[in-house]
Each structure stands twice: as structure tokens, then as C-alpha cells.
């Protein structure tokens with residue numbers, strides 16, 4: 001039974017009254033949808049190498065924390081197809097390769113990555129991407145998985161390898177729907193020995209990579225099923241400067257232009273990148289596929305690539321601001337953080353249990369969930385959740401594929417207030433990065449009842465809090481200082497959409 005049909009009569013009456021009174025002041029949620037969302041997620045690099053060795057109960061718990069509605073509720077997962085880790089000094093960042101020789105594969109390799117890929121598929125994560133940092137070592141210029149280059153003319157062999165891998169895993173019921181053949185092609189991640197895999201693909205080689213991969217997918221009949229993502233440039237600046245030298249040749253074979261935002265762009269430069277892409281490649285979708293590792297303040301000031309571990313609400317709101325930026329400023333449909341799980345705590349939780357909750361300069365802010373880097377020696381298999389985990393849960397659970405953004409206009413509208421419609425409700429995700437409590441006043445085209453609200457703040461982790469309240473024809477949601485709040489407002493007039501809220505939340509809604 002749908003939540004819509006079970007709305008009480010008083011909800012319907014309120015809706016009619018609201019339509020009769022009409023909008024007044026405050027911000028207004030448009031009745032017209034903007035973009036339709038396609039995914040919120042992150043990557044499986046390189047933690048599977050470690051987490052595979054954790055007790056099975058912990059691996060299952062981690063999978064639920066990532067992929068179930070009781071956890072982050074991610075709708076996108078990026079699995080790393082390893083290049084064999086040749087010349088990578090850090091064994092955790094040296095994923096195994098299936099490649100043995102042309103057409104010969106060892107499917108028992110990368111059991112670590114495949115375990116968590118399966119965990120995502122089993123939990124119904126709808127958007128699965130395979131991405132590659134380096135071709136199998138034997139195919140690269142230096143016969144290594146880093147400090148090396150793509151070899152011009154090897155595109156067909158590389159494309160065949162990737163198509164064979166995709167075909168194999170799709171044949172096992174794992175519906176990988178995107179392939180990204182060159183992650184950050186602007187760097188080889190040398191010198192050797194390297195900290196991670198990386199294969200440089202210079203701009204005038206990139207069309208070959210895409211074209212030959214597309215041809216290899218076509219041979220398998222997969223060209224309409226698995227979309228090619230390119231080119232995962234590390235910054236918007238690189239992407240934009242390099243597109244013109246290769247992308248026009250293969251634009252029709254690219255499903256979406258995906259980029260990283262390690263330049264931590266201002267709103268203006270992000271918007272300028274988007275308008276440039278729109279004019280050069282009309283109709284081509286762009287999205288954000290990787291970022292991490294910034295300190296800075298809740299309001300976004302002080303952002304930039306940096307070492308340092310900050311598990312607090314300050315950093316969680318700073319990164320939430322980047323999600324808002326991709327969705328609101330750039331109108332993008334999809335957002336992936338970098339590595340979902342990290343060992344960069346920068347301290348020893350067994351020596352000092354509370355250190356996981358406090359910033360330090362030795363760690364890295366590159367994960368949502370952390371684990372002890374010394375687990376193999378000290379047997380500490382604990383998982384540690386940061387505030388970023390709890391804020392990302394708002395986006396994971398309330399920005400689902402098929403749901404749609406609605407523009408908010410008016411004096412209360414700003415770059416950290418997002419309205420997302422589903423078939424039955426509006427999810428309002430609003431951030432207050434300031435130091436005093438405030439309220440958000442909204443008018444909806446068709447709101448009827450307030451549902452639950454959830455809040456993450458210094459003292460709350462996705463806590464259930466009072467929902468929006470009605471004031472005339474407005475809805476008022478309170479936003480505590482330094483918090484991210486999701487308020488659900490039910491709509492009587494539904495959007496045409498196949499999406500429905502996760503069952504756990506729907507039960508909460510219809511009881512109201």
C-alpha cells in the first residue's frame with residue numbers, strides 16, 4: 001500500500017487550504033523538477049585489501065553500513081579493477097589483476113575487491129561502476145602498474161581485457177553498468193616505487209582508449225548496457241583544458257563526463273566548467289566521481305587538498321557543502337566521495353580510545369569509516385564512524401536514483417538547502433553551518449503533512465527530531481547550529497517516479 005493512499009483526511013484538507021491561500025513570503029519550492037538524481041556513493045579502493053581479512057561478522061557489518069538503508073544507503077559503488085600492483089610499494093594499494101595473457105584470466109584474483117563488489121550487488125546498489133587506475137602491468141610502457149604510460153596502439157588489447165572482465169562479472173549477475181578506463185590519466189603516480197597504481201594517458205591517447213573499449217564492448221553486445229565514463233581528470237581545470245584535444249572524436253561513445261574536484265572549485269569556476277561543457281557537448285551529463293582530503297570550515301572556507309584527520313561535524317559540514325555545490329550549482333545528478341573506508345586515523349585507538357573522535361595532523365580525511373592500520377598486529381577489528389558518515393547518510397538515504405531536485409527560490413533559499421521529490425514526498429536537506437540556531441520557512445506546490453526529520457550535529461547522529469511545522473501555508477523546519485537536517489514533507493500530488501523511500505522510513509511516514 002502506498003504512503004500516498006494512506007494520507008489522512010486532515011492531510012488532504014490541509015493541502016487544499018494551502019493551495020487556496022497561495023504562497024506568501026519565505027522560500028518557495030518550485031513545482032518543476034530540475035535534474036533527476038542517479039547516484040550517491042564512493043569507491044572500493046584500497047581498503048578491501050585490509051577489510052577482507054577482518055572477521056566475517058565485521059565484513060557483513062561493514063557491507064550493511066555502506067550499502068543498506070540502515071547504514072549509508074549508498075546507491076553507487078565504484079569497484080577498482082586492479083592492474084597487479086607492480087612497482088607499488090604499499091601492498092594495500094596494489095590490487096591483483098585477473099590478466100594472465102591475452103584472453104587468459106585468473107578469476108580467483110582480487111578476491112578482496114570482488115567480496116565487497118558482491119556485497120554491494122547483493123544489497124541492491126543500483127549503480128555499479130568499474131574503474132581502473134592502470135592497465136594490467138604487462139600492457140603498459142614500463143610493464144608496471146605505476147610510473148608508466150599507456151602504449152599507443154594497445155587500445156584494442158586493453159579494451160578487450162576490460163570487456164572480458166565486465167562480461168565475466170555481469171554473467172555472474174553483478175550488473176556493472178559503467179566502466180571508467182582511465183582514472184586520473186594526467187598522472188603516472190611515479191616515481192617508482194609508487195604509493196599507488198597510476199597510468200598516464202596523455203590527451204591525444206584518450207580517444208583511442210575510449211574508441212577501442214567501445215568496440216570491444218560492442219563485440220560482446222555490451223555497448224548499450226555498460227556506459228563509458230571519462231576521463232576522471234583530477235581537477236575541473238585539467239578536464240576543461242584537455243577536452244578539446246580528444247573528446248570531440250569520441251563524444252558519442254562516452255556515456256557521461258565524470259570529473260574529480262581536487263581543485264576545490266569556487267561556485268563560479270564550477271558553474272563556468274558546466275556552461276563550457278553544455279556549449280561544447282550539448283546534452284552530455286557530467287558528474288563528480290571523486291574527492292577527499294580537505295580540512296576547512298563548516299561554511300566551506302579554507303577548503304583545499306591537505307593531510308590531516310578531522311572526524312568532527314565541522315569537516316562533515318564542509319564536505320556536505322561540496323555535495324550541495326555539485327547538486328545545486330552544477331546541477332549534476334551524481335556524487336561519489338573517494339574512498340569509503342580508510343586506515344588514515346593518524347592515531348592508535350587502542351592506546352587512546354578517544355583519539356578517533358578528535359582531529360590530528362598525522363591522519364587523512366579520506367574516509368567515512370575508519371579502521372586501525374595496525375589491526376593485523378594488534379587484532380583491533382573495530383570500525384569507527386565519523387560525523388562525515390552520518391552527514392553522508394542523509395544524502396545516501398534521501399537522494400535516491402529517480403528522485404528529482406526542485407529549485408528553491410526566495411529569501412530563505414541558499415546554496416545549502418536542497419529539495420528532493422520522490423513519488424510521495426519532498427525531502428528537504430538543509431545545512432546550518434552557523435553558530436546559532438535558525439529556521440527554514442518553505443512553501444511547497446503541493447505539501448500536505450510533515451513527516452519525520454533527522455538531524456546530525458555535534459551531539460546527534462542522524463537522530464530523529466521534530467518534523468516541520470505548519471504556519472499558515474508555510475512549513476517551518478528548525479535548523480540547529482552546526483547541523484545537517486533532513487525534513488520530510490509529504491505531498492498529495494505525486495511526481496511520476498518509480499522510486500519509493502526505503503521501507504524503514506516509509507513505515508515511519510505512514511504512521512504519522
Ligand SMILES: *[C@@H]1O[C@H](CO)[C@@H](O)[C@H](O)[C@H]1NC(C)=O
Nearest residue numbers: 087142143144146147148192
Ligand atoms: C620498477 O621497479 C624496478 C625495481 O626497482 C625498477 O628497476 C624499474 O625501473 C621500475 N619500473 C618503472 C617503470 O618505474
Ligand SMILES: *[C@@H]1O[C@H](CO)[C@@H](O)[C@H](O)[C@H]1NC(C)=O
Nearest residue numbers: 121122124126173174175176
Ligand atoms: C541484472 O540485469 C539483468 C538483465 O538486465 C536482470 O534480469 C537482473 O535481475 C539484474 N540483476 C540484479 C541483481 O539487479
Ligand SMILES: *[C@@H]1O[C@H](CO)[C@@H](O)[C@H](O)[C@H]1NC(C)=O
Nearest residue numbers: 057061062065382383384385
Ligand atoms: C557495526 O559497526 C558499528 C560501528 O563500529 C557498531 O556501532 C555496530 O554495533 C556494529 N554492528 C554490528 C551488528 O556489529
Ligand SMILES: *[C@@H]1O[C@H](CO)[C@@H](O)[C@H](O)[C@H]1NC(C)=O
Nearest residue numbers: 414416432433434438439440
Ligand atoms: C542557508 O539558510 C539556512 C536557513 O535559513 C541557514 O541556516 C544557513 O546558515 C544558510 N546557509 C548559508 C551557507 O548561508
